[in-house]
Amino acid sequence: MASPARPDGPAGASDALLLRSLSAAVLSDGSGDVTLRREARGAVGDWGGVYAQLVRLTGPWRVHLYDGTQGFGLPEGRISGEKLGDRWVSVHRFGRITVRQEIAPTLRPAGAVRRLRFAVREGPPLPLVVYSSFVPYLLPPMVEGIRPRSFRVETTAEGLAVRQRGFGLDFRSSVAPSHLFLDRASWLGGHRTGPVEVIGTDHDMVVAPGRDVELRCVIVGGLERDLDRSRPMISGLVDDPEPTLAGAERTEVEWLASTPTLRFPDAPELERAYREARASLRRLYAAPDDSLVGLAAGYPWYSAIWCRDLAWMLPALLWLGDFEWVQRSIASVLHFQSRSAIPLLGGEPGELPMQISPGPVFLYGTSDTTLYYPELVARLVRHAGDPRSTEEWLPAIRRIVGWGLARTDPTTGLLRNGGEAEAISAATGSLARVRYGIDSPDTTIWDSTDRRDHAIDVQVLWHSALRSALELDAADAPSTSSRSLRDLADRLAATIPLAYRWPGERFLYDTIRSGRPVERLRPNALRAVSAGLVDPDRSRAIVHRAAEDDLSTPWGVRTLSTRDPLYRPNAYHDGQVWTIATAWAADAAFAAGETELGVDYLRRIAALYAAEGGAANECYRGDCPEPFNSCFLLGLSVGPFVSVVFERIWGLRPDARGARLEIRPSFPAGWRSASLDGLRLGPGRVALRYEAPELIVQWSGPGPLEVTTPGGTGTAGEGREVTLPLGRTDAGRERP
Amino acid sequence: MVDPGPTGRLRWRENQSVPPRDALAGGRGRGPLAPVRPTDKGDASVRYPVGSSSIGRVLSLARQGVEIGLEYGPHSLEALLWIAETVEESVYEPGSLVRDPEGIRFTLGNPPLRMGAFSAFRLRWDGRPVDPALLRIRTGLGGSWRTAASVTADAPIELLPGVRIEVAAEVPQGIVGSSAVVRLELQCPAIPPLVWVEFRDTLRGG
Numbered sequence: 001m002a003s004p005a006r007p008d009g010p011a012g013a014s015d016a017l018l019l020r021s022l023s024a025a026v027l028s029d030g031s032g033d034v035t036l037r038r039e040a041r042g043a044v045g046d047w048g049g050v051y052a053q054l055v056r057l058t059g060p061w062r063v064h065l066y067d068g069t070q071g072f073g074l075p076e077g078r079i080s081g082e083k084l085g086d087r088w089v090s091v092h093r094f095g096r097i098t099v100r101q102e103i104a105p106t107l108r109p110a111g112a113v114r115r116l117r118f119a120v121r122e123g124p125p126l127p128l129v130v131y132s133s134f135v136p137y138l139l140p141p142m143v144e145g146i147r148p149r150s151f152r153v154e155t156t157a158e159g160l161a162v163r164q165r166g167f168g169l170d171f172r173s174s175v176a177p178s179h180l181f182l183d184r185a186s187w188l189g190g191h192r193t194g195p196v197e198v199i200g201t202d203h204d205m206v207v208a209p210g211r212d213v214e215l216r217c218v219i220v221g222g223l224e225r226d227l228d229r230s231r232p233m234i235s236g237l238v239d240d241p242e243p244t245l246a247g248a249e250r251t252e253v254e255w256l257a258s259t260p261t262l263r264f265p266d267a268p269e270l271e272r273a274y275r276e277a278r279a280s281l282r283r284l285y286a287a288p289d290d291s292l293v294g295l296a297a298g299y300p301w302y303s304a305i306w307c308r309d310l311a312w313m314l315p316a317l318l319w320l321g322d323f324e325w326v327q328r329s330i331a332s333v334l335h336f337q338s339r340s341a342i343p344l345l346g347g348e349p350g351e352l353p354m355q356i357s358p359g360p361v362f363l364y365g366t367s368d369t370t371l372y373y374p375e376l377v378a379r380l381v382r383h384a385g386d387p388r389s390t391e392e393w394l395p396a397i398r399r400i401v402g403w404g405l406a407r408t409d410p411t412t413g414l415l416r417n418g419g420e421a422e423a424i425s426a427a428t429g430s431l432a433r434v435r436y437g438i439d440s441p442d443t444t445i446w447d448s449t450d451r452r453d454h455a456i457d458v459q460v461l462w463h464s465a466l467r468s469a470l471e472l473d474a475a476d477a478p479s480t481s482s483r484s485l486r487d488l489a490d491r492l493a494a495t496i497p498l499a500y501r502w503p504g505e506r507f508l509y510d511t512i513r514s515g516r517p518v519e520r521l522r523p524n525a526l527r528a529v530s531a532g533l534v535d536p537d538r539s540r541a542i543v544h545r546a547a548e549d550d551l552s553t554p555w556g557v558r559t560l561s562t563r564d565p566l567y568r569p570n571a572y573h574d575g576q577v578w579t580i581a582t583a584w585a586a587d588a589a590f591a592a593g594e595t596e597l598g599v600d601y602l603r604r605i606a607a608l609y610a611a612e613g614g615a616a617n618e619c620y621r622g623d624c625p626e627p628f629n630s631c632f633l634l635g636l637s638v639g640p641f642v643s644v645v646f647e648r649i650w651g652l653r654p655d656a657r658g659a660r661l662e663i664r665p666s667f668p669a670g671w672r673s674a675s676l677d678g679l680r681l682g683p684g685r686v687a688l689r690y691e692a693p694e695l696i697v698q699w700s701g702p703g704p705l706e707v708t709t710p711g712g713t714g715t716a717g718e719g720r721e722v723t724l725p726l727g728r729t730d731a732g733r734e735r736p
Numbered sequence: 737m738v739d740p741g742p743t744g745r746l747r748w749r750e751n752q753s754v755p756p757r758d759a760l761a762g763g764r765g766r767g768p769l770a771p772v773r774p775t776d777k778g779d780a781s782v783r784y785p786v787g788s789s790s791i792g793r794v795l796s797l798a799r800q801g802v803e804i805g806l807e808y809g810p811h812s813l814e815a816l817l818w819i820a821e822t823v824e825e826s827v828y829e830p831g832s833l834v835r836d837p838e839g840i841r842f843t844l845g846n847p848p849l850r851m852g853a854f855s856a857f858r859l860r861w862d863g864r865p866v867d868p869a870l871l872r873i874r875t876g877l878g879g880s881w882r883t884a885a886s887v888t889a890d891a892p893i894e895l896l897p898g899v900r901i902e903v904a905a906e907v908p909q910g911i912v913g914s915s916a917v918v919r920l921e922l923q924c925p926a927i928p929p930l931v932w933v934e935f936r937d938t939l940r941g942g
Contacts, residue, residue, distance in 0.1 A: 041852025042926045043894035059898075135898075139822055145851040146826045147898030165818040197898075225811075339807055344800045345816070359815025360808060433937075434828045436848045439930040448927045572927045629926040 016632040018299050019086045019103060021248050022287040023110035023222075024052040026103055027300050030081050032074035032090050034061035034103065034112075034134075040144070040301060041629055042570075047300035049137060050169075052110035053222025053288040053358045054296065054304050057169045059135030059147070061219070063101075063116065065094055066129040074101065085249050096120045097128065097207065106237060107248050109230035110288070111169070111220030113241040118207045118214070125208035132173070132217055133181070133200035138164035140357045144301045151196045153182065155189035158235065160199065162221075166359070169221030170231070172238045174214065177201035216241065223358055226289060255282060259320040262645070263675040266668075267599070273606035274645055276614035277638040281316055283615075284635050285325065288358045291335075293328040298618060298634035304357045307333050308445060311372030312580065313639035315379055319646040321680030323384040330376055334396045336362045346420055350403030354443075366443040367407075367417030370400050371461035374468035381472065385656025385682030390472070397474040401485065404462055409454075412499070413491040414512065415462040418442040418452030446524070446559060446573035449566075454512040456500050457524040460531045463492040496533045500525070506541040508534075521551060521561035523581040526588035539592035546585055547597060555625035556582035556604055562622065569622035572629060577620040579605055583640035590648035595666045598648060605641050616641075650674075656682030660706045663688065663695065665726065681705070684717075695726045823849070828935045833918065836942030839870070839906040840916075847895035848920065848933035855889040856923035861907045862916050870906040875899050889925050912941045 016036055019026040027048050029036045036048035049058040063074045077092035077099070087104040102115040120126050136151050152163040159172035160180075180187040181200035205213050218238050221227050237244060259278060264271040284295040286305060295317075296302070297309035310333065314326050336356055338347030346365025347353075353362040354369055374397050381387050407416045420443045441450045444458055466489040469475065475482035500508040500517065508525035509517035526546055529539045546552060550561040556577040560567050567575045586601035608616035617627040618634035646652050651664035661681060667674065672692045679686040684701015699705040699717040707714050711725030805813045832843040840861070857873060859866040868884035876899050887893045895901060903920070910916050919934040 041850060041924050042892060043851060043853040043896060045851060045896045140819070143819065143823055143849065145847040145849050145895070145897055146823055147846060148822050149826050149845045149898075165822060166815060167818065336808065340803050342800050342803060344797065345804070359818065360812050361815045361819055362808075362812070433830075434824045434933060434935040436823065436827060436933040437931075438849060439932070441929075448929055568925070570926060574928070 016299070017083065017088060018283060018633060019083075019088055019105050019112075020283055021086065021105040021107045021110070022251075022285055023107055023289075024050070024105040024112060024220075025296075025299065025303065026050055026088075026105050026112045028088065028103070030083075030088065030090070032078045032081070032092055032101060033063060034058070034114075036300065038300065038632070039629070049135070050105075050112045050219045051141070051303055052112075052169075052220060053226065054140055054286065055167050055222045055358070056137040056139060056141050056303075057111065057219055057221045059137050061114070061132070061134040063114075064131040064133075065097065065099070066131065067095065067097065068127055068129075070095075071131075074099070085252065087245065096123055096126060104241070104245050106218070106220060106241065106244055108244075109220040109227065109233055109237070110222050111218060113237060113245070114217045114219075115241070116215045116217075117212055118205065119212040120207050120209055122209050125206050125211075128205045128207055129178075130175075130203040130205060130215055131200060132203070133198050134171070134219065135198055136162045136164070136169065136196055138162065138167040138169060138221075140304060140359075140361060141301050142304050142355060142357060142361070149195050150193065152191065152193045153196055153199060154191040155180065160201070162196075162199065163224060166224050167222065168224035168227045169219055170227060170234060171199070171201070172218045172220075172234055173201065173203060174216040174238050175203045175205060178204045222288065226358075252282070255322070258322070258678075258680075260676055260678040260680075263673075264649075264671070265673050266671040267603075269606045269610070270599070270602055270645070270649075273602070273609045274642065276609040277316075277641045278320060280609075280615045280633060280638040281313060281320070281635065281642065283633065284313065291332070292356065292358055292360070293325065293332050294356075295329070295635055298631035298636075300631060302618075302631055302634065304355050305332070306355050307353055308366060308369040308372065309635050311369065311376060313635040314376050316639040316642035318379055318383045319642060319652075319679075321678070321685075323380065323680065326376075326380055327384075327389060330373065330380065330393070332356065333373065334393055336360070337396050337399060338364055339399075348403060348406065350399035350401075350406075352400070365420040366447070367415075367420060367455075368444055368458050368461055370403055371415075371458070371465045373397070374400055374465040374472065374474070378468040378471045381657065382654050383656055383681065385659075387472075387657065394472065394474045397469050397472060398480060400465060401469050401474065401480050404465060405480065405488075408462075408488070412454075412512075413488055413495055414454040414459055414499075416453050417444055417455050417458045418450075444524075446522075449560075449571075449573040451511045451518075452513055455524065456496070456508055456510060457527045459492060459496055459500075460527045460533065463489055463496070463533065464531065466492070493533055496528055497535070497538070500528070501538075505545060506538075507545045508542060520564055520566070521545075522559060523551065523557050523584050526584045529588040530584065530591045532591065536592065539588070540594060543585075543589050543592040543594050543597065546588070552585065553577055553622070553625075554604065555608065555620055557585045557601075558622045559619075560622075567622070569624075570628050571622075572619065575622035576628065577622055577625075578618070579608065579616040579634070579637035580640055583644055587640070587644050587648060590644070590666045595668055598644075598666065599668050602641065602644065602649075605637075608637075646679075650676060650688070652679070654681050658706075659701075659703060660708070661686060661697075662708045663697075663726075664710055665690065665695075686716075690726065693726055695724050697722045697724065827933055828937075831937070831940065833916070833937040833939055834942045835910060835912050835939045839904060839908075840910065840939065841902065841904040841942070842918065842937075844901040844903070844920075844933070846897055846899075847901070848922065848931050850922075850924065850927070850931050851896050852924040852926060853892035853894050854922040854931075855887065855892045855925050856921070857884045857887045857893055858921040859884070859903065859905055860917075860919040860921070861905065862909065863919075864909075866905050866907060872904045874902050892925070895922070910939050912939050914939055 017028040017030045027036045028034045034048045038047050046060050048060045065072045072094045077094045081090035090101045092099040098119045100117045105112050148164045154161045162169045179202040183197045262274050286296045287293050294305040294310050295313050297306035317326050336353045338351045351364045352370040354366045356362045377390050442452050444451050444455045466485050502509045510520040510522045511518045550563050560574045569575050586598045589598035615633040616637040618631040621628045653662035674690040676688040687698040689696040697707045697716045698721045704715045704717045709724045710727030714722035714724050716722040826846045829843040859871050871884035872881045874881045915938045917936045922931045
């Protein structure tokens with residue numbers, strides 16, 4: 001049972017209700033109406049509404065009842081509410097009337113259905129007016145501060161059509177309205193173009209004992225052209241939404257059944273956290289149209305495919321065995337790789353987009369997004385084992401390398417970050433009568449702070465991109481020959497630990513600007529430890545330094561040390577705690593051999609999941625565990641956790657091409673058992689059972705699987721399992 | 737049992753001759769009947785400059801447009817324009833720049849790009865900063881005015897999507913019929929990079 005709704009409760013409270021399908025979402029607070037008041041950027045706004053095809057169709061969608069003498073809003077009479085899968089069922093009572101409401105997102109057409117069933121137990125028949133009202137929006141949430149001002153509203157033969165440029169929504173109901181309202185004024189219908197704040201409809205009904213009545217309202221939409229194509233299906237949805245909803249629910253069950261099961265008897269909180277993170281990742285799956293596949297970055301305001309965020313989620317999907325979704329997601333991103341300079345959109349040749357939405361709408365202009373993808377492709381090959389499926393991407397990988405080389409300082413070998421947003425502003429400056437912008441000098445993962453010119457995590461990514469390009473055999477003579485790429489990668493590997501060494505703090509500098517290191521203590525430096533670019537002693541020192549309380553808190557890791565003059569507890573990237581930074585700290589701790597510390601960081605994340613209904617916020621204040629300016633669900637807060645569990649606690653390194661699996665777990669000293677079932681590797685699945693001090697491996701795929709542990713090597717498969725000594729389970733090691 | 741009577745696809749009537757339901761107008765969730773505003777697309781006076789000096793830029797833009805269309809399909813150009821036009825038309829209300837006896841005023845239909853609580857609200861008039869004490873803002877319909885000088889981190893101004901922002905400033909320069917460049921700058925403590933909007937329009941009589 002859900003907790004009592006607090007429609008006017010404290011901003012940021014974790015009572016957000018997300019109902020979603022692969023193409024739509026409903027955001028609510030569980031009060032009974034589709035409203036969600038939530039703080040963003042320090043101000044409280046209403047994020048409730050129907051989202052479809054990654055377009056926000058509506059703002060709040062409310063229902064009021066009038067029984068001839070009084071009016072009620074649905075939340076006032078709420079007596080219960082429960083989330084059943086992706087349906088919200090609530091019961092409301094007003095005098096003699098009982099209302100059972102069900103809200104659910106739909107798949108095709110994308111949108112939401114709202115079923116209201118009215119009943120009275122006794123007395124004479126009761127005339128009832130149901131007033132439904134919604135705020136039209138019709139814009140992707142990528143432009144978070146803007147609600148379009150002008151709409152075209154039209155009555156059609158079957159309902160209402162609302163349009164805003166190429167975006168559209170249709171409103172239908174099973175009971176035709178008796179009255180229409182625009183901005184609360186009665187409207188005769190027809191069409192109207194201009195500012196519209198609220199669209200309302202009255203539905204007259206009579207409820208009698210033993211004769212329940214039902215009103216079904218549907219709001220669907222997204223791109224107008226797709227809506228036009230799906231129009232014939234809308235009627236079926238209004239008549240009987242059940243087959244569509246049940247079909248979507250079956251898909252969810254099948255997906256869950258295809259993912260691995262983990263057991264940590266000595267750490268049930270981590271076992272539960274894995275299940276919660278897995279479920280949260282699934283909630284971000286997005287296939288807004290036939291051509292675009294990925295995961296939404298988060299909710300409420302990052303509900304688009306942000307390609308950097310996607311890159312942090314896809315490794316987790318590989319561990320969950322969803323190779324197909326990873327492949328389609330990468331294909332979606334690479335499709336929008338810039339082939340030439342497009343200053344209007346901030347694109348340079350070879351660059352991958354920052355964000356893609358249906359339309360298609362896409363923008364470039366980040367310094368790191370492009371660099372993630374060679375490793376993602378390499379990872380896909382390691383898990384799925386079929387390099388042929390990725391061969392068509394090799395030209396794209398080569399263009400990525402070319403993009404990186406164009407930004408590389410020939411003297412130092414370091415990649416330059418910064419200036420992307422300024423370039424877009426300069427390119428678009430004369431295009432519009434009204435110019436606008438955000439003066440971000442830099443666009444690393446912490447894109448609201450200035451980390452020019454050579455942020456350390458960007459260098460680690462560049463190194464990884466080069467190594468992955470070599471692994472994929474994507475070298476291309478002469479400028480990007482294998483040798484030159486290898487030389488550059490080796491040079492970076494040598495430069496990073498030296499050039500960024502910060503003896504005073506036993507840490508690594510955050511960036512190098514104009515040839516000088518910038519003394520700013522951020523968790524980004526931990527990425528160099530995870531990548532194995534720092535020697536073991538210094539790695540441990542760096543991890544211990546990060547664990548001090550100026551950077552680490554009981555609820556996670558800050559983006560900047562409290563000792564820094566720039567630090568402010570409510571600054572997005574200059575003091576707030578980010579869950580992904582906590583996952584980095586865990587990853588680095590395991591890499592440095594600090595297993596207990598790594599598990600401790602994971603427990604901090606697990607505690608957030610437990611407290612927040614299975615998801616961790618995007619970020620929290622730096623001085624108290626309070627979400628601030630934070631999406632309540634963000635892929636960055638769940639994907640890396642899943643990856644660390646598989647890559648560090650279990651220490652798995654797949655090589656599906658070679659039919660090999662390396663297993664070097666980092667179990668804390670007290671752990672006596674653990675198991676992992678259903679891990680997908682190439683054409684088969686692996687089951688692992690740890691019973692100290694041995695590991696038993698089963699393999700379902702064709703042919704043998706060579707398994708290596710610190711204690712030995714053996715072969716599983718062809719009807720037999722293999723038992724291997726595990727040896728040390730807490731040794732540090734670099735990232736696979 | 738569910739009454740099957742009123743369900744199914746019913747034809748929505750156009751031109752329904754139903755009077756306003758005054759009896760319902762005062763009910764929960766409904767305020768007074770709102771006036772219907774006409775479409776208010778103004779005609780800002782300044783156009784995208786296409787002269788001999790900017791021909792190179794125009795050609796570059798054309799090249800980029802062609803590249804986008806060829807590479808990603810004609811829908812891509814169209815969709816990018818949807819966003820650009822929506823943002824352009826949704827922030828500054830075209831034609832709202834007016835001179836009155838107290839100075840100038842204009843209206844924004846939305847915050848410039850980003851919503852949030854802003855700790856600083858600055859205005860530049862033809863490049864010159866306006867004294868915050870002489871700059872006033874109010875949000876929403878019938879909200880109260882406050883000066884920009886009163887906007888601080890402890891007393892920020894909250895700007896939300898779709899909520900109108902009226903700006904008034906005691907600016908001596910500029911006569912009706914002349915054009916001016918107006919630049920607003922806002923600072924949000926939660927995300928520090930400056931957010932700004934800049935437009936040129938003709939001063940109208942108040």
